[in-house]
Amino acid sequence: MDLIFLAETGQELDSGLFVVKxxxxxxxxxxxxxxxxxxxNDYCSHYVKPGEKWxxxxxxxxxxxxxxxxxxxxxxxxxTKYLVPPPPPYPNGKQKxxxxxxxxxxxxxxxxxxxxxxxxxxxxxxxxx
Numbered sequence: 435m436d437l438i439f440l441a442e443t444g445q446e447l448d449s450g451l452f453v454v455k456x457x458x459x460x461x462x463x464x465x466x467x468x469x470x471x472x473x474x475n476d477y478c479s480h481y482v483k484p485g486e487k488w489x490x491x492x493x494x495x496x497x498x499x500x501x502x503x504x505x506x507x508x509x510x511x512x513x514t515k516y517l518v519p520p521p522p523p524y525p526n527g528k529q530k531x532x533x534x535x536x537x538x539x540x541x542x543x544x545x546x547x548x549x550x551x552x553x554x555x556x557x558x559x560x561x562x563x
Contacts, residue, residue, distance in 0.1 A: 436493055437462035437500065438555060440511075441470075443486045450474055452482055454490075460555040461562070462494075470500045479504040486510050489551070511548050 438461040441454040450472045456464070470490070472482040480502055482488065491507045494500050502508045 436491075437464065438489075438491050439464075440487065440489050440552070443482055443484050443488060446484060450482075452484070454488070457487070458552075458556075460559045464494075464500075468500055470502055472502045473504075480508060480510075482510075487512055489548070 438459075439456050440458040440460075441456050444453040444455060444467075446452050447469065452470050452472060454468055454470050456466045456468065470482075470492070472480060474481065482502065487510065488502075489507075489509060489511050490500075490502060492500055492502060
């Protein structure tokens with residue numbers, strides 16, 4: 435079953451196993467407090483810490499374990515900027531003003547994209563219920 439939800443990470447019970455409090459559910463059915471597994475076994479792995487807000491795209495496997503897959507769109511919504519590199523500077527300082535404007539837009543951009551994504555998920559969720 436596919437699951438999409440906004441959650442706050444809680445206590446780490448074991449290496450990579452966290453309790454999370456579901457803040458908002460967009461797809462799937464589960465309790466308001468669940469355990470998720472965050473394996474850190476490859477370069478794509480996410481690094482979850484207690485007290486963070488995550489938008490989680492996942493599934494429940496055959497063992498009823500919810501896993502944050504490193505290749506999914508799951509991410510810490512308070513640090514999304516680290517997933518997208520800034521625009522490259524122009525060579526030799528050419529068009530410096532244009533680059534500064536692009537960079538300023540980049541610094542402000544992640545909150546808007548997360549807000550848009552959450553609004554779209556809310557619309558989809560309403561249409562499914």
